[in-house]
Amino acid sequence: MGRAERKSRHAGLRLAVPGRGEIAVRHVLLDLNGTLAVDGRIPPAIRRRLRQLAATLSVRVLTADTFGTARAEVRGLPVCLERVASGRAKARLAARLAPQGLVAVGNGANDVGMLRKATLAIAVLGREGMDPSLCKTADVLVGRVEDGLDLLLRDGRLAATLRR
DSSP states (O other), X not given: OOHHHHHHHTOOEEEEETTTXXXXXXXXXXXXXXXXXXXXXXXXXXXXXXXXXHTTSEEEEEEOOTTSOHHHHHTTSSOEXXXXXXXXXXXXXXXXXXXXXXXXXXXXXXXXXXXXHSSEEEEEOBTTBOOTTHHHHOSEEESSHHHHHHHHHSTTHHHXXXXX
């Protein structure tokens, strides 16, 4: 795929956010373990949503690869897998992408800095739990990552959630 195709493929999304107006996002950073994956495995329903998101956004999956499954789990998905050793590394990447519009999704203590830098921050209280400090950092808290991704994929859901 050529550079021009990559640019048009990742044209981004425009999201209506009550109190903030319309925001444009081009990137999504997703923590792997505990957020996208349970015990190192990405369920089929999440795989479908990642494919949908990748049609308009640059999707990056970040991981320290706790279970050693990351490469196999993202094989065939239109995402960029990035190994990160710390929350600081996640925050640096988020800071670099934020000016272009960034959604960050995570569940752990090492995701706090990444969510702070994001244009829109989504914390996931999933099956592997969530660090409580994310409650103060996130714009939205969801019980399942599927619900967080659907905020981006389904018109009106984000506005309904953030309306004051």
